[in-house]
Amino acid sequence: MTSKQKIEKNKSFHDIDSKKSRKSNPSINSLDINEHLELFRKMYLIRQFENACGQNYANGNIRGFLHLYSGQEATGVGALSSLKDSDYIVTHYRDHGHALARGLDVNRSMAELFGKKTGLSKGKGGSMHLFDASKKFMGGHAIVGGQLPLAAGLSLSQQYENKDGITICFFGDGSTNQGIYHETLNLAAVWNLPILFFLENNKYGMGSSIDRVRAGGLDFFPAMNTYEIPSMEVDGMDVLAVKEATEIAREKILKDKKPFFIESKTFRFVGHSYADGQKYRNQDEVTMWEQKDPIIVYPKKLIELKITTNREINKIKSEVDNIISDAIKFASESEEPSLNEIYDDILAE
Numbered sequence: 001m002t003s004k005q006k007i008e009k010n011k012s013f014h015d016i017d018s019k020k021s022r023k024s025n026p027s028i029n030s031l032d033i034n035e036h037l038e039l040f041r042k043m044y045l046i047r048q049f050e051n052a053c054g055q056n057y058a059n060g061n062i063r064g065f066l067h068l069y070s071g072q073e074a075t076g077v078g079a080l081s082s083l084k085d086s087d088y089i090v091t092h093y094r095d096h097g098h099a100l101a102r103g104l105d106v107n108r109s110m111a112e113l114f115g116k117k118t119g120l121s122k123g124k125g126g127s128m129h130l131f132d133a134s135k136k137f138m139g140g141h142a143i144v145g146g147q148l149p150l151a152a153g154l155s156l157s158q159q160y161e162n163k164d165g166i167t168i169c170f171f172g173d174g175s176t177n178q179g180i181y182h183e184t185l186n187l188a189a190v191w192n193l194p195i196l197f198f199l200e201n202n203k204y205g206m207g208s209s210i211d212r213v214r215a216g217g218l219d220f221f222p223a224m225n226t227y228e229i230p231s232m233e234v235d236g237m238d239v240l241a242v243k244e245a246t247e248i249a250r251e252k253i254l255k256d257k258k259p260f261f262i263e264s265k266t267f268r269f270v271g272h273s274y275a276d277g278q279k280y281r282n283q284d285e286v287t288m289w290e291q292k293d294p295i296i297v298y299p300k301k302l303i304e305l306k307i308t309t310n311r312e313i314n315k316i317k318s319e320v321d322n323i324i325s326d327a328i329k330f331a332s333e334s335e336e337p338s339l340n341e342i343y344d345d346i347l348a349e
Contacts, residue, residue, distance in 0.1 A: 105120070
């Protein structure tokens, strides 16, 4: 098969090949009702948070760039629900979903996007730089691929201090064309770092699809053989599959004392940024992926299996809607940072 034929074959990964993918649907009965409802609550919280961000960006309350996580909730929630308090999280600039999945304060997160003093970074970070060191959430990073060596450093510190934890590093498919991606993979393999490389492959980078910019087609995880890093592909629209895959990866990292690589096949329902016209893809493809929307599919499955009821799902939605409403109110009424603080918390050598 030629490279061109391979690209043609891989133009859509809407239906992932079960022979090479972890989409084997882990037993839905492996979790109790409260665990299922918490997974749904977090996914719905992220979706409503992102919807509110989009509205407030359009209204001028959020400035700069805005990259929404809508559609990818099952990936973020599934992965982070499997981590421990001792684990570090480093991510990219599409970071709202990861922050909320880790349990960062909703009010302070919204205030940070509004640029207010009550924000997580006192309004100085904005949408792409949500941080909370108390939860070992070491931030979103605007430089494409810039989070990778930082994650390696955190992982090295865990190894050096013999800590019982891992570092998970989220990155998108667009960052894999950066040299630092390969450098970090190589270093992590050579030093046997306790790091989980987590690729959120949503098929599109900034303004183009993978098959237009990558010679190797849509699959990234097979290339990990080059670095002797074990890898796994997972259906990123299935929160239980992602949760199971992450649990397996974390256990293997700590047991084998080697890095691991997960490629999550997911999809963003919105543009690369809020201002993206999305001329590089058609609406039919978006509509196709919306049929796998975890916010709809997951609760529907729980109701069908009589694990929960439509009434309970609607109750969660109502509670979350109130949380988002309160967050917008908190952010709107919060104080603007003083100009006297412009140089505070800045280190220059």
